[in-house]
Amino acid sequence: MGVHSRLFAFSSAFKTSDFSTFTAISVSISLFHYLRAYMPSLNDHWDSIFSEKNDEQLGWYEKDVTQTLKFIHMIPDRENSTVFLPGAGTSQLALNLFADGYKLILNDISKKALEKLESHMGTNDRTIWLHHDISKPLPDNLPSVQIWIDRAVLHFLTDEKAIDGYFSNLKQALDPGGHVLLAEFSSHGASQCAGLDLHRYSIEEMTDRLGPDFQLIRHEEYTYTNPSGGKRPYIYALFKQIL
Numbered sequence: 001m002g003v004h005s006r007l008f009a010f011s012s013a014f015k016t017s018d019f020s021t022f023t024a025i026s027v028s029i030s031l032f033h034y035l036r037a038y039m040p041s042l043n044d045h046w047d048s049i050f051s052e053k054n055d056e057q058l059g060w061y062e063k064d065v066t067q068t069l070k071f072i073h074m075i076p077d078r079e080n081s082t083v084f085l086p087g088a089g090t091s092q093l094a095l096n097l098f099a100d101g102y103k104l105i106l107n108d109i110s111k112k113a114l115e116k117l118e119s120h121m122g123t124n125d126r127t128i129w130l131h132h133d134i135s136k137p138l139p140d141n142l143p144s145v146q147i148w149i150d151r152a153v154l155h156f157l158t159d160e161k162a163i164d165g166y167f168s169n170l171k172q173a174l175d176p177g178g179h180v181l182l183a184e185f186s187s188h189g190a191s192q193c194a195g196l197d198l199h200r201y202s203i204e205e206m207t208d209r210l211g212p213d214f215q216l217i218r219h220e221e222y223t224y225t226n227p228s229g230g231k232r233p234y235i236y237a238l239f240k241q242i243l
């Protein structure tokens with residue numbers, strides 16, 4: 001029995017002869033199937049961006065990662081750390097951290113981004129490549145993490161369930177005493193990027209979402225200038241998990 005015949009049987013069973021109700025349900029179901037078939041998944045959305053553009057054409061590409069390194073350098077005894085980069089993209093930061101000798105877990109929802117990054121970095125035994133939606137539970141066989149660095153990823157999660165999933169991953173992955181650097185679009189930043197809506201952050205919301213087990217070390221507003229000259233106000237905040 002097809003979808004429409006099942007729907008008809010369903011409405012008859014409930015003695016719903018109201019044609020407009022039937023039509024509305026039928027249109028919603030058809031729309032659902034259409035959207036499922038033709039709307040790209042988030043995965044596809046990001047893959048096509050990384051397939052079609054080179055790094056300098058990406059609105060978030062940062063060749064000089066001094067601003068992020070400035071915050072990383074505030075972390076004491078960081079030399080032997082494992083660093084988790086959610087949504088690593090093709091970031092120069094990953095290459096810098098690799099050159100500095102860190103062990104890395106490089107995550108992204110886009111396989112294409114990870115392939116590009118691996119082609120720049122080279123195959124090695126200090127990096128775990130993790131193709132995964134960071135709002136979904138992480139695999140439980142990952143090594144423990146001492147530093148979590150997110151630049152321009154968390155702000156793409158817009159529904160509460162996804163944001164909660166992200167923070168519970170972060171809290172689970174991080175070792176006691178570990179550090180978290182969040183660099184997201186600030187409250188007066190743009191409301192969209194890469195064709196997607198954003199959830200912008202204040203320091204209060206970051207602090208609140210991390211909860212009482214995290215101590216704020218330092219935060220600042222920073223305006224990033226993208227490759228086409230656009231100004232993007234970010235908020236950078238470094239936290240330490242209290243033992």
Ligand SMILES: C[S@@+](CC[C@H](N)C(=O)[O-])C[C@H]1O[C@@H](n2cnc3c(N)ncnc32)[C@H](O)[C@@H]1O
Pocket residue numbers: 046060061062086087088089090091092107108109110113132133134135150151152153156
């Ligand atoms: C604006 S880019 C930032 C990339 C990199 N962090 C940087 O600073 O250059 C956002 C990145 O997050 C990834 N991303 C988006 N949503 C994600 C999700 N739910 N899970 C994991 N990665 C995601 C995208 O594929 C993309 O690489």
